[in-house]
Amino acid sequence: MISAVDALFLGSALVVLGWGLERYRRRFIKTDLLISLVIAGGLAAFVTVPNLFYFAGDILNIEQRFVVASLIGNLVLVTLLLYFIGYVRSLKSDVTELNRSLSVDQGPRADGGAEEIFVVIPAYNEGKTIKSVIESLPETVCGYEIHPLVVSDGSADDTADQARYNGATVVEHHVNQGQGGALKTGFEIALDNDAAIVVTMDADGQHPADELHRLVSPIVEDEADYVMGSRYLGVDRSGNGTVRETGIQFFTRMINLLTKSEITDCTNGYRAIRGSRLEELTLTEERFSAPELIIEARKNGLRIREIPVTIEERDGGETKKPQLGYALGLSRTIFATWIR
Known part of the structure; x- marks a missing residue:
């Protein structure tokens, strides 16, 4: 005669196993089946092989079988959580690449004409500002x-329509990917068209074209x-x-320290x-690309030069950069890029 607790564990094992088998029958994803087998096996082992948990308890100096089971269950839960985080990231990466591929297909193709400067403008x-x-x-x-190339990054307004002016190429991201993602799309199109030079500038009017x-x-x-x-x-x-000025100077000094550079505006x-x-x-960075x-x-040996430019006040709208999130994102990007 098994106890109510043991019956609960065995019933849960059957439910989990049934879920895994049904998932496999529908989608034939072996990972789903493996996860269900591991969890169901652990639940069943709690009832059918209790000595296994007592043995683990002796190693960990824990007397209670339930405590050992809880510990193992938490470890399995953490493992599953890490797996699903990785899965979601992989899925997000696939969607991003598909989004970018669809956008790149909207771009022009090289015609072998005069050398061009592609001006990539993420927007x-x-x-309100892109046309000007x-x-x-x-x-x-x-x-x-000069070949203007505007990448409308999931805009919900009329950015794309306003940008289609005076021969500018406009491609659209159906999902917002961030400034870095928009730049990567623009870079890919520019390289596909054999651009001699690629310029990047903001869509808010802060970068004067007469300094090109x-x-x-x-x-x-x-x-x-x-x-x-x-x-x-x-x-x-x-x-x-x-606060923003102090942050820019701090991160600039950090980059100079890590890369032995002498820039002033990172x-x-x-x-x-x-x-x-x-x-x-x-x-690889989708948002904090600078x-x-x-x-x-610097790592690839490009000859870097810094020149004086004017940064104007925004023509309209508001900045899209939250102070705290921007600082954390910059920190992560700097260290990740430096160490890879």
């Missing part, structure tokens, strides 16, 4: 044709492969608060990169 709900940014771009810079020639000149003259704009060498009219999104060197950079780009450029 998220910037319908496109309008401000010149047709040529330093003898290179100064940004790309060091690359055109073969003096640099990666040119960064710096508000601290130039003019900053953005109106950043003290979060500036106004930059130019030689197209032939861009594909050497390993870019430090990843700098560290990857």
